[in-house]
Amino acid sequence: MKDVEKNLAVQAEKNGYIGWCRNKAHEEIDYIFQELMPKHGLNVREAQLRLSHEMLDSLWGKQIALCDAGVGIGKTYAYLTACIILDKYGEKGGSISKPGCHPAVISTSSIALQDAILKEYIPFLSRILLEENLIRRPLKAVVRKGKEHFVCDQRLEQRLSAIQGKRKNEDQRQALLSLRTSYDMDQAHGLSGFDRRLICVPKFCPKNCPGRQTCRYRRYLERVKGAGIHFQLCNHNYLLADASHRAKGYRPLLSDYRALVIDEAHKLPEAAGQMCGKSLCSDDIQEICYMLEKEHQGIRAGRLKAKMKKLFHVIAENHTFEQEQRIAFQQTEECVSAIKESAAFLYEMARRCRGSVSKWVRGRLEEAGMVLCYFLVPNRKYILYLEQDGERLPVFCATSRRVPAYLDKMLWERGIPAILTSGTLKAGNGFLRIRQTLGLEETNRKKKTGVQEYVAESPFEYKRNCLLYLPQDGKQLRHGSQEESAWIAKQIKQLTSSTHGHTLVLFTSYSLMGSVYQILRGCLPYTMVEVWRHTQEEIMRFKKLKNAVLFAAGSCWEGVDFPGDMVSSLIIVRLPFAVPDPVREAEKEQYGNLRRYIEAVAVPDMQKRLKQGFGRAIRTETDTCVVTILDQRAARGGRYYEDVLCALPSCQMAESMEDVERFIRRRKNVDYYM
Template identity: 25%
Template sequence: MAEAVSSALAQGRALAVEAGTGTGKTLAYLVPAARSGLKVIVSTATKTLQEQLADKDVPLLRALGIEARFAFLKGRQNYLCLLRKEQFDKAPTFERRDEAPLYGKLDEWAQRTATGDRAELADLPEGFSAFREVFSTAETCTGQKCPHYDECFVFKMRKVASEADVVVVNHHLFFADLALRTSSAGDAGAAVLPRYDAVIFDEAHAVEEVATENFGVQLGSFRVGELGRDAARVLAGRAELSAARDLAARLGTVGRAFFEAASRCRPAAKGRPWGGERSAGESDRWPIPPGSLDPAEPEREALIEVLRALAAQISGSADEEVNLLERRCSTLAAELSLFGRRSAGALRSDIEYDEGEAPPQERTDVVLWGESRLGHLFLHASPLDVASILQDRLYDRIGPVVFTSATLAVDGSLDFFARRVGLADAEGPLFPLDVKVLPSPFDYRQNAALYVPRTMPDPLEDGFAEAVADELRALLTVTSGRAFVLFTSLRNMRKVHDLLAPELPWQVLLQGERPKAQLLRSFREKPSVLFASQSFWEGVDVPGEALSLVVIDKLPFASPQEPLVQARIERLRSQGEDPFDAFQVPQAALALKQGFGRLIRHAQDRGIVAVLDSRLSRRAYGKRLLQSLPPARLLRSVEEARAFFSAPHPTAAM
């Protein structure tokens, strides 16, 4: 693999390589990157891998005498903003009363931190509202005009990155930066990353999803409220801008009116006001077909009118904070234009169009959809396909691009991945491309078993959760707990947890009850059963006996009710392809492989992966899914699982 990466970097080619767990893929790309003489970006999907690179792999390279300068850079929202904290401290407000004592911990940390990195606050809840108020945002950053510029954590890290040979980032930061620097409406000067010659994507299976998010537009109800609060603060005491202050005071009212009206346009909402309880059958996400937001048009136009009037009132100010407000108002008004009857203007994303071109809500390459999350309504405009965007914005602009992950291949082929990220089409590669599938050195036949019960109800049938609980009662005794129980839905996770938690003799942990870092720390300390969902399917590393059983409740097919999935299915169908065979099964195969990958992390690890979905053995596509998994022994009963786990196990050779 190192030779392939070195060749790709030297020749300016694209490389896609699946390297199974244990192959040493991080060193296989870090060494060539460090020796290439190029400015290389290494991008990962998870913080876990970033921390591994920083704490283990890069120090090893230095110990081996490989001289290269490395920098680790996160998105600015991960860094404390000294100006925003100073402003927040003057009038602190919290969403919940119990948050005020927590702020003391943040305040104490702010006095002593050398990095300003939010990761140092792992014990604070992920949803702590003060995080949004005191950490950096592009919208509120005044750059060199900030009184705290010389102490700024963001700009300190950028300086280190500009001087490094290899810069390690995450996918979200990389694609947010790429969208900004390559958009016709963006500001390339505001790009976060230094100029680079090559990119290496580790955990590349996540590239399509993250690129889709960052090349689209997300318009959240909370943004209007934040803008109104920031405007009131910045404009306070400015007599010459009294008219602007009046407009700013109206933002909260007109913004809430629009999002309440938009929420009533939601399918199955039946006029329910924004913020009310969802019915049991109502999805968190829903498509926005043409015309469906028309009833909210008066409120949308009223909000745009206030935003544009406010921008006009404060235009031309010599004050940088006021100029930032003007830009925020103009950007928000332009984004709102995407969701109306008549659209105008261009955004920083790929959702751009010229005079006379069909507006986004009438285009087939843009998906408009809504989402209810954390008490807020979000409107999205997402590209249906990022293949052409990556071709234009990335592959045509730099030479070498390397993609690697333990989960890229389906049926031993990288064709599905290459087509999804624009490296190839149905006819073959579109760029000079090398592909490799490198197996893991681990002995899966000796160390791992796949348990698929002979009889289970269909996942859509009543009683499925109860059947999962019954299987778990037996399986957990085989490994004395020490299990991840992974669910494809939060509803099933909570239901099975509630059925079993009172009777299990081991420590029981539930995703959401505590921060992820705390849950993992508790899991490692003593025999435990962790009930979790998607966030624990990847980027979690628990080697050794602490994790001996991974249970997956059902096959991880993406819901066809998800707006983007639905639109992609319809696109494939219109092109004469079978979307289930061409898209849904390969996607499920990769997700299942990710879940399986939580089990065996080191050569000596041993355990069982249980998939409690009978479709894996009774449907034709099950064979295809099985062929994409590591070659583990197949078990069909709990008795077989008990015999496998209790059998003497020779220590695997390293």
Template identity: 25%
Template sequence: MFTEIFNQTGLLSERLNNYEFRPQQLIMANKIGEIVKNKEHLIVEAGTGTGKSMAYLVPFIYWTIEMKKRVVISTYTKALQQQLMNNDLPLLKKMLNVDFRFALCMGSENYLCIRRFFYANRDVAGTFESLRDVEEFRRLDEWRKITRTGLKHEIGFEPKGTVWTKVCRESELCLHQKCEYNEECFYGRARKLQNQSQILVINHHLFFANMAAGNMLLPSFDGVVFDEAHNLEDIATTYLGVDISNSGIRYLLDSIYIPQTKKGLLSRIGLKNDEIIQHIGDLKFATDQFFLNIHGLLGDNAQTTRLKSKNFINNIIKEPLLSLVSALNKLKKSINNEADKIEIDANIERLQRVDDSLDCIINQSLEDFVYWIEMTRKARYIRVVLHANPINVAQRLKATVFEKIAPVILTSATLTTNKSFDYIKSRLGLDTASELVLDSPFDYNKQALLYLPQNMPDPREDRYIECAAEKIEELLTLTHGKAFILFTSYSMLNKLHEIVTKSLPNFNHIRQGDFPPAKAVEMFKANNNSVLWGTTTFWQGIDVPGKALQCVIITRLPFAVPDDPIIEARVEYLKGQNIDPFRNYQVPQAIILTKQGYGRLIRHGDDVGVVAILDSRITTKGYGKLFIQSLPLSRRVGTIEEVVGFMEGI
């Protein structure tokens, strides 16, 4: 069907230098073309290097044009979004000689609001909390004069939240057609382009935010491609949940009025209402006491705690909150300015959401949800967050995605466990779908070595840290750094980091938490003897091709923490269904993350290196063979001497 595009003498070979024909890419494109035509679903694991983005874009471009349809391409990482928008789609638009449009969709808070910007500019001193914020606002003004999109990610610096939230678009504050800047509106222009486009590129977060908002955030669409689909369950669990925090309530109240600085909404609209100021003070006091009571219930050492009983605490926030809402409603009646009215309405709506969220969590009113508290110690306070998350998103996704939209394509390099899609399909509610597994075109037998050291202790034993440090030092010395060391906990990371950096101080050690993730990767690439120490963030979505990365060390099989409230609730749910949670949930979940970690090593056809797994359970436990069978087929060794022989030969 698409041979003339993907084969050795096709359109891609004519337009791309060093084009390599990959039969897997053509197979995937043809299968998707068939699925799209029949309005069915497909789940496809396409190994690294398959060229899967081109394989799904081409069939969908033709489908949207011929059938007058619109498709959403949903990704997990910004890097893939940028590849699609800046490389793949512009190339195909030029090459295919068909008239189609594509657009990037971002949440509206990513856009500068011109009206709010000039509103803040009229009273800079009353809007911003510090001179640093004012200076940053002035830098934003320079960017505003030259930007064509108004998108936050195109600013040459990362604006502070306390500044950006004062000038970004917020849906509740939008005046729509009544706005004097309606014709210049960055978000409005973006929506016009989206409505005219056949291909919409979004991320998973926006997809589920749109679902939670009743499909109001995106134009209507007819088909979906979920790329990097292995992350869907976790994103859906977050976005289909409810949470409320002490810092969130404090920020909301400060946006209305701060007595100490006399800043906030009341100051900006020129109203000093003593009744409202008193209600804000009462609500702040009640909020502080409420979260102090939670802290008292859980104790100083608590970090995450599951809530198993309803009405676990008295809601002392409710009465002062409703009093403030009533006072704001009364104030609104005396205001004539439309923008000020909308801003008061927005704050009323936010306060009511706080009330609804607290009622929901305290009363545990949502069935099949897990309720829990998260406490994080900050420099000047303890942040407390109350959460409610769905235990199983499968039925929700089945009803709102797979039974309502067709075609739906799910793809990733890591969707199977032991060559089966059963795990991911059961987690997502995908009952009926065609399946396709495509191996990577890379030669892992030649390019990669899997090192499973002999005689390693179980990672739960005391002597594991000492043995792991020894193996890490051997490997880093052999590869001259050029390594990712992946962990499942900060505790183990910090222990091993302290030991290894003392014995090998000359390497460029980059530890997660010391730098933002993007900066850490940039530093790693810039220095040829770098060692990156990371947890979950660095197991996936990081692309370091070439000689900069020649070793990936997985310290421990990435089983989820069993007492994590969501994991614990899912395990209980499966037991209630007479399903073995370890075999059917915990092991497959860990296998997919292990495959992601392994996948950091070989990104291109000329990449080479070693993956070391320092967890003896992969060879001593019965389930270990499932991990090995799920990884790309590569030579396996157990001694450092064999690793030396491999590395000397590359």
């Protein structure tokens, strides 16, 4: 009896200590956001403070949290602070863990965000927390990337020797030369995709490599795996590759961690699809041929090039592509015959090469043949489709049908607490759609790890600074007709006149964008900029022009920043419903009828994409903008009117073009018109 009482007393004392730590942790978050950050020039944002508290509670409670954070919240500081405080006060076996012994992992989908976290956010927090003695040593972070991002010194010298005295694009040549001083290929501007594949660190490094002792990649690994690291930064693919290694019993890529933050979490399912899918493109064949030539198999490399060139030509002739669109494979007699011949050729070459080429090259030949065979005998494990690469050649793609189950197994079953955050996790009234695509519905059903949901509304005053205009005078026009294009062009002309340029026009179709652009060409008093393939160059040109009109589609719906008066008029031409493709057709099969699919999938996906596009309008607390949606399905009385309003922040509503003009005149100063 005395032992029981003693154990209860010890447990009570332990629980009391843990409770004290938790209260102290939350007090410190209050101090950091309410007093410390304002002293260093940052505003107090109550939504940001509450978000950081929610994140800390989820991590402390070993839960998964879906945090939808509106534009301008400052979610990066929120989760970084939560992780720092968890590391300082977190409970481990009833006592404080040693700070820095389990570095948190932050996974993103963009290099730009990784750079910002590494070079801006973490140094700032480290400095102010050290000054206040809230931490004992500087915060350290490292970027973890796959071998394909780093240069192999031996391969680099071989490539430079191969192009010596030959015609080579000068920017690409200089990019290769710059890698003698920088081992990170992401820092080499102008480097071609083909060169990247030839000079990157190989998947399997030979143990007898002559450059092993001086290898810069090996030094990088020693540094990032060293002690005292607080944060490991990586992309979603690297995170999943690490999880796959752990599941298979291989050596992990990341150091052990006890807190996971997935920023830009809406991109995680796409990364998972790439990880558990297969593909074959022209660059893959070029790389295999290059390796064959290096292993003195030039004749075989030449035959392989000729055979696969013919295959890609046949497939391209039998299919019509639109930019950034997946299309179904057409099983014409000519296509099937070409694939059969090519697959047999690849397998036969792999067999004949046994003993004369490396195992890696044979494996690549067999893998290429396997991808082609999927298109001959469809496999229920994969969804098959074609895409186009940068050279307009077809790419054979096989995407797994079980991405949610894959994510559940790779990440959530491990029980590590995680923060998943983005500005577009919530669609309409809830998180159901994102939970399904992330595999969290299965996780919640198993009750292995609790899944929490939190919405942090944007601090921006949309009701005051944003006007939403939904014109209704185009309802009788047939979708996709010439009359509709002319009506869209007329609306854009009137709106750009009302807002004196400063306009971003977002399209969902490149063909419609081209049609409207041609109608308006020479008709606007403002410079028109059209974004096709050279996205960054045209966006920079638009920014320098100050009051131009930018026509854009595709990737410009998200991740592009236009602060100030640069974009004072955002025109969304059509609601961004996903274009039907083989992947979505396969998903449609899971629902009993079209109406259920539209409600459960099509509308929530449209709402998320609409929020991303809308986010281009207001980027700072002082921005003002008119947002116009020309799609008549969004107009009052239209089929998706309520869904549109549900997806967007509450704004003023315009009834006419005159309302637009009054809003701009009232909110802009004289300099805006100069």
